[in-house]
Amino acid sequence: MTAVRIAGVGMTPFGSHPETTGRELFGEASCVALDDAGVPCDDVDALFYGNFMGAFAEKQNHHGPLMADAAGVTAPATRFESACASSGVAVREAVSKIRAGQADVILVGGMERMTNLSTASTTEALATAGDELYEGRAGLTFPGAYAMMTDAYFAAHDADRTDLAHIAVKNHANAVENELAQYQQAIDIDDVLEAPMVADPVGLYDASPITDGASALVLTGEDYAEANDLDASIAVTGSGQGTDSLSLQGRESLTRTPAAEQAAEDAYTDANVGPDDIDVAEVHDCFTIAEVLAIESLGFYEPGTGYRAARDGETTRDGDLPVNLSGGLKAKGHPVGATGAAQLVELTKLLRGEHVNSDAVADAETAVTHNAGATVASAVVHVLEVVE
């Protein structure tokens, strides 16, 4: 089995770019990644690409050929859709194909264009990530689904909105110097607690924003990287994926995310590491409660205990296990289809020592990404390690 290296990474600035088309966004991210890798376009064997709501945002499906054209590659191109985990799934499939020896170089990433739609239309589009018959028709929105998970968590454990507010404050603080982040400003606890409610008990500042952006990575086999003398010091050593009932009502518990637990277990086993080996993590904090569920599913905290982590300073920049040093989805932004691959982009820069927040994890060697689709009906976890 061929080991997988990250040869290059690229991201557009995340934010509000309603004047920029999806093809331009992905073209930018992929050109940055290919340039970073120093790999010629002709060497790309496949394009794996994640996108969720192109049919809503740009009346566009069949993104594969469009995005290959935008990236300047002629390789076979395939779009993956798993809601907010779309590009995480694309990365996992790319890793699998390289390991199997079926490709030497894969350009992988994702794109989402959202801010050209009204908030109402975006809300409608995001709701299609849930069960249309039982959830969408009844008027359940995406924030509403996480609000019910938050409500259930509060009822089961001693957590409250202030605990969750510390997560939003932490992630905003991490994004202040990240020039690719949507919100480069600090907020305080009162900002979060006093923000308007979106779906009780989820307030506006508990939620990640509506974002345009794209992300891309050039993944190569270890042999290709060595033969071409690439500077590819980071390896993807573990990959795992899990699936759960699409609807909340189909689950035993609203306070656990077994799809992510499964993905984490498989990724750790794959990489031959455990939760104690992880030095830094990028997790799917689409809502503040989601970061709690993420760090519990990754095995950093027992179920029902992760809510104190940010408040106690354990997952802050100076904590034992910094989580979302990029700013997370909360402050970096959440262009749905780009998010999963963007987590690997940020971690690669953090581990290479090239990120504005790299000094917070100067000795880090092992990192993990946690990317969730909708209410964690899909989950993808990857382990990254410094290999040279």
Place this chain on the structure above:
Amino acid sequence: MSDESVETAFDTFLNALADGKGYYLKCMNGHASLPPRYGCPDCGATDLERQPLPDVGEIVAMTTIRVPAPAFAEAAPYVLAVAKFGPVRLTGRLLNIDPDDDTVESGALVSATASSVGDESFVAFELR
């Protein structure tokens, strides 16, 4: 927008809920699930039999939606809940509730029915 001349298994289920004759599906191995469904989600068995839905459900999680999707703009703010009816859970809109005046909490008891907005019908709950 659905064609009214076509009745799906979900429509049949909602009509039964509205008539107070709700049901769930049970496979030969005793797993419970909800329509529309060809096979059991737990074991794949295809001999699914209708069982009467318990009359009373208990709310296990709820929220008040304040930023709705366009189809529900006039309904907002509205309350949604997941309620447990014996071996199955249902997601539904809580009817006849003003979220800013009425206090409803998890543990409250509800019965299931159906309601609609425009052409779209959905599961709804009424407080017992």
